[in-house]
Amino acid sequence: MANNFQIERSDEGGIRILALDGYLDAHTAPQFENAIHDEMQAGHQKIVVNCARLTYISSAGLGVFMSFIEELREIGGDIKLAAITPKVYQVFEVLGFPALFDILDSTQAAVAKFSDTTPREA
Amino acid sequence: MRTADWLIPCGAAVSMAVLAWLFPANDIYARLFQPRITRAEAIELARALNQQYGVDTGGWAWAVTTETRGEQTSALTVYPESAVLQSLNPLSIRVLATAPSGESVLTIFGPSGRPTAFQRRSVNAPRGGAADGAAPADVLQRELVRYAGAHSAAFELTSSGVASQEGLRTAWEWRDPAKPGILARFELVTRNRAVMRATYSTETAFRLLVHSRRDQQIDSGALISGLIGIGALIGFLGIWNFFSRMTTRMDHVRFGLLASLLAAAPILGNWLSGNIANQAAFASLDIGTSATTIIVGSMTGSVLIIVGISLLLASGYALLPEGTKARWVALRLVSQHQVLAAPVGREITLGLLGGAAAGVLFYLPAAIPALAAGYVQIAVPSFLMNPAPSISPLSGLTAGMDLLALFAFFLPWLQARQWRAWVVNAVFGVAGLVIVTAIRQPYPRQIAASLIACGLVLAAISGLYRATGVLAVWFSTVGMLAVVQASTQLSAGTPGYVAEGGHTALLWLGVVLAGALVWRFGAKADEQAVMESMQPSGSSISRSDRDRLLAEFAVARRAQEGMLPVAPPAIPSYTLAASCEPAREVGGDLYDFLPFPGGEWGLCVADVSGKGVPAALYMTLTKGMLVSAASRPADLPLIASRMNRFLAEAGRRRTFVTMSLGVLDAPRGIFRHVRAGHNPPVLYTAHDRACRYLMPKGIGLGITAGAAFERNLEVEEIGLNPGDVLVLYSDGLTECMDTDRQLYGEDRLCDILRRNAHLNASGIQDAILTDARAFRGAADPHDDLTIVVLRAETRDSLR
Numbered sequence: 001m002a003n004n005f006q007i008e009r010s011d012e013g014g015i016r017i018l019a020l021d022g023y024l025d026a027h028t029a030p031q032f033e034n035a036i037h038d039e040m041q042a043g044h045q046k047i048v049v050n051c052a053r054l055t056y057i058s059s060a061g062l063g064v065f066m067s068f069i070e071e072l073r074e075i076g077g078d079i080k081l082a083a084i085t086p087k088v089y090q091v092f093e094v095l096g097f098p099a100l101f102d103i104l105d106s107t108q109a110a111v112a113k114f115s116d117t118t119p120r121e122a
Numbered sequence: 123m124r125t126a127d128w129l130i131p132c133g134a135a136v137s138m139a140v141l142a143w144l145f146p147a148n149d150i151y152a153r154l155f156q157p158r159i160t161r162a163e164a165i166e167l168a169r170a171l172n173q174q175y176g177v178d179t180g181g182w183a184w185a186v187t188t189e190t191r192g193e194q195t196s197a198l199t200v201y202p203e204s205a206v207l208q209s210l211n212p213l214s215i216r217v218l219a220t221a222p223s224g225e226s227v228l229t230i231f232g233p234s235g236r237p238t239a240f241q242r243r244s245v246n247a248p249r250g251g252a253a254d255g256a257a258p259a260d261v262l263q264r265e266l267v268r269y270a271g272a273h274s275a276a277f278e279l280t281s282s283g284v285a286s287q288e289g290l291r292t293a294w295e296w297r298d299p300a301k302p303g304i305l306a307r308f309e310l311v312t313r314n315r316a317v318m319r320a321t322y323s324t325e326t327a328f329r330l331l332v333h334s335r336r337d338q339q340i341d342s343g344a345l346i347s348g349l350i351g352i353g354a355l356i357g358f359l360g361i362w363n364f365f366s367r368m369t370t371r372m373d374h375v376r377f378g379l380l381a382s383l384l385a386a387a388p389i390l391g392n393w394l395s396g397n398i399a400n401q402a403a404f405a406s407l408d409i410g411t412s413a414t415t416i417i418v419g420s421m422t423g424s425v426l427i428i429v430g431i432s433l434l435l436a437s438g439y440a441l442l443p444e445g446t447k448a449r450w451v452a453l454r455l456v457s458q459h460q461v462l463a464a465p466v467g468r469e470i471t472l473g474l475l476g477g478a479a480a481g482v483l484f485y486l487p488a489a490i491p492a493l494a495a496g497y498v499q500i501a502v503p504s505f506l507m508n509p510a511p512s513i514s515p516l517s518g519l520t521a522g523m524d525l526l527a528l529f530a531f532f533l534p535w536l537q538a539r540q541w542r543a544w545v546v547n548a549v550f551g552v553a554g555l556v557i558v559t560a561i562r563q564p565y566p567r568q569i570a571a572s573l574i575a576c577g578l579v580l581a582a583i584s585g586l587y588r589a590t591g592v593l594a595v596w597f598s599t600v601g602m603l604a605v606v607q608a609s610t611q612l613s614a615g616t617p618g619y620v621a622e623g624g625h626t627a628l629l630w631l632g633v634v635l636a637g638a639l640v641w642r643f644g645a646k647a648d649e650q651a652v653m654e655s656m657q658p659s660g661s662s663i664s665r666s667d668r669d670r671l672l673a674e675f676a677v678a679r680r681a682q683e684g685m686l687p688v689a690p691p692a693i694p695s696y697t698l699a700a701s702c703e704p705a706r707e708v709g710g711d712l713y714d715f716l717p718f719p720g721g722e723w724g725l726c727v728a729d730v731s732g733k734g735v736p737a738a739l740y741m742t743l744t745k746g747m748l749v750s751a752a753s754r755p756a757d758l759p760l761i762a763s764r765m766n767r768f769l770a771e772a773g774r775r776r777t778f779v780t781m782s783l784g785v786l787d788a789p790r791g792i793f794r795h796v797r798a799g800h801n802p803p804v805l806y807t808a809h810d811r812a813c814r815y816l817m818p819k820g821i822g823l824g825i826t827a828g829a830a831f832e833r834n835l836e837v838e839e840i841g842l843n844p845g846d847v848l849v850l851y852s853d854g855l856t857e858c859m860d861t862d863r864q865l866y867g868e869d870r871l872c873d874i875l876r877r878n879a880h881l882n883a884s885g886i887q888d889a890i891l892t893d894a895r896a897f898r899g900a901a902d903p904h905d906d907l908t909i910v911v912l913r914a915e916t917r918d919s920l921r
Binding site: 025026034042043095099100 | 445
């Protein structure tokens with residue numbers, strides 16, 4: 001299996017940014033799952049996932065978002081999605097994610113959205 | 123290029139510059155021992171001395187070792203101003219010449235090359251008996267000058283020509299006028315006027331050392347040594363305990379053994395360079411056992427070292443939590459015989475340079491005025507013993523066990539505890555500092571300086587570990603020893619030593635460059651794949667278990683196929699076709715036709731997230747819910763809502779199901795449907811030969827138990843006229859990938875549908891499946907592929 005998925009981590013004003021790059025499918029989903037798990041272990045609850053370079057996402061990849069969101073929201077955190085390409089957005093849209101997740105145009109907008117305190121329903 | 127890739131080499135360069143400034147004044151060799159003669163020069167001096175004493179050493183075997191006189195070191199630290207103590211350097215270079223007959227001569231030199239002792243051990247010479255004739259006075263005086271040098275005038279004769287078993291013994295003493303209790307003694311034993319033994323020694327009265335405040339600190343050394351012993355024992359038992367319970371990675375023993383073979387390099391180097399034979403010669407002199415016994419013992423010891431290291435690595439590897447795997451990629455490559463892979467070159471290069479950079483940190487506390495009295499002692503002067511001194515630093519691979527144990531075993535163990543990150547860091551920091559300080563004690567007399575130095579080194583090696591990995595940490599000790607040894611040799615200032623220092627520096631620079639070449643030009647390793655190869659595996663599954671599982675899968679597959687409708691129902695004025703191809707033995711896709719009360723037909727395609735057995739179990743669950751739903755009138759939002767709640771509870775949000783569920787009112791030609799996160803069905807309308815995707819709002823089942831599901835669920839109603847075609851499908855169709863990982867896509871589906879819309883449902887289905895298969899080519903089907911095709915027919919076409 002080629003190394004076709006990478007996660008870059010950074011920090012912006014106390015909010016963790018995970019930038020996904022490549023194919024997020026059943027093979028690479030565990031990598032993403034570990035990354036979020038590590039962030040939570042480290043006590044980070046507010047996470048922005050930048051999907052600008054995410055070229056493909058399968059149901060296993062979508063499952064990762066779901067599996068953490070409730071736990072995160074219970075402790076006052078959230079996952080917000082940013083900069084999704086139209087092709088990948090279509091997948092999120094089909095599954096109904098826009099009704100459940102904040103999806104924003106840019107990382108900056110997603111980070112700013114965190115200061116907006118209206119909680120998201122689940 | 124990562125930051126560390128240039129930061130570590132720069133750090134090494136800066137460190138070496140700082141070392142050049144701090145080293146000579148603070149290292150125990152440069153400050154106290156001051157070695158001036160090399161191994162080869164020591165042998166040459168011994169040969170010449172033997173010749174003068176009438177011993178022809180032609181054809182004899184030579185061995186050299188060094189020894190530090192502990193009491194002399196302590197005394198000198200307490201009374202550095204004593205001229206008597208200064209006359210004997212605590213470092214002694216022992217040269218042993220052995221004749222084939224077994225006769226041997228031991229000559230001991232101070233680091234400057236002045237002899238301090240000489241002893242003939244003759245096998246055949248008659249022992250005891252009266253020695254005939256004392257040596258003349260001028261010979262006695264000559265020998266006193268030879269051993270006492272310029273201080274000979276201060277010596278007084280205390281006994282003269284006393285007969286003893288060895289021969290006639292004459293002794294001189296030099297008492298320190300400033301410090302009663304300190305004296306130097308020279309003894310000379312002759313037989314038949316030939317020198318048999320000469321010994322220059324010093325003595326410091328016990329009371330002088332006991333009353334010294336500094337000496338009480340020396341006792342802390344014993345305490346620390348005791349702690350090391352107990353710690354090592356507990357550590358070993360701990361490792362054994364964990365090792366015996368390892369189950370997660372089945373290949374850990376193999377990994378440990380293969381990776382620990384790197385430790386064979388210094389052992390092999392010792393062997394080939396003659397270092398082991400050298401040590402054996404001395405062991406046989408000092409302990410009295412035969413050299414062969416010593417060599418066998420040494421081999422056993424080497425095997426034990428390798429076993430110890432492999433146990434350590436295997437345990438660490440077996441414990442390794444997911445997030446730490448990246449640190450083990452290079453070592454994993456070594457265990458996969460890919461020593462020439464780029465990551466291996468990177469870690470060896472950066473490990474050697476990082477170790478060289480860390481080496482200077484031991485000297486930094488000496489720059490603090492309050493601590494300046496201390497001297498640094500970080501390695502035994504083993505390079506004097508090794509016939510090929512420049513390879514001596516290689517022994518760091520077996521000598522730096524404290525760092526290897528910390529990073530390759532203790533850290534993974536801590537990380538596997540699932541404690542908070544700061545707890546792990548704190549425990550690692552404190553335990554690491556205690557262990558490294560206890561084992562290394564760089565400032566033997568100053569515990570504070572030792573703690574500072576070891577703290578700095580531990581921090582530096584931790585940084586190295588974060589930037590590289592375990593292999594680099596392992597090699598860092600080699601870098602550390604190389605830089606200190608080269609400094610020792612270069613600072614000695616004599617041509618022989620400077621040449622050796624040059625050799626050492628060049629050899630290790632060469633190894634760094636070779637590592638860098640492998641890093642740059644070596645095989646590029648797929649780090650992701652290497653990490654995947656470290657996946658805890660169930661590869662221990664036996665053949666019979668495998669056969670049994672395959673048989674059970676076959677049963678499961680048939681059971682699943684049995685859940686799909688045998689044939690589509692016959693609906694007047696419509697044709698209907700459906701198929702489902704699982705990508706694996708069992709699948710997570712489902713289609714069904716539901717006979718609702720009142721004559722309506724339900725059409726459903728569902729897809730469980732994930733694959734394999736877990737998906738198949740959810741598929742079964744979904745099927746059950748659909749069947750029970752069909753017993754009541756077709757209220758689509760209610761059915762979807764119930765299924766959603768049930769799946770959300772059962773799956774705990776980790777598994778979801780997407781579903782297209784529609785109801786056909788055949789007589790009226792109306793199709794109502796909901797889309798719970800599923801791929802939008804495609805509708806072909808005959809009148810305009812156009813395709814459109816039907817995408818009412820809807821969230822996948824099981825994603826959220828909240829009211830958001832119901833609020834976002836739309837029911838869409840469309841009319842079907844003769845010639846219209848409706849295709850429900852799973853993402854296995856539109857996300858079917860070819861060998862270049864291109865997706866089949868909605869456009870292709872529309873295209874093939876338009877071109878085949880004149881066929882009946884099964885004709886259209888065949889056309890789509892054929893096209894998708896042709897598109898996929900040789901690529902593996904990565905997802906289940908399900909389609910349901912419904913076509914509204916005219917009465918004519920049905921005839």
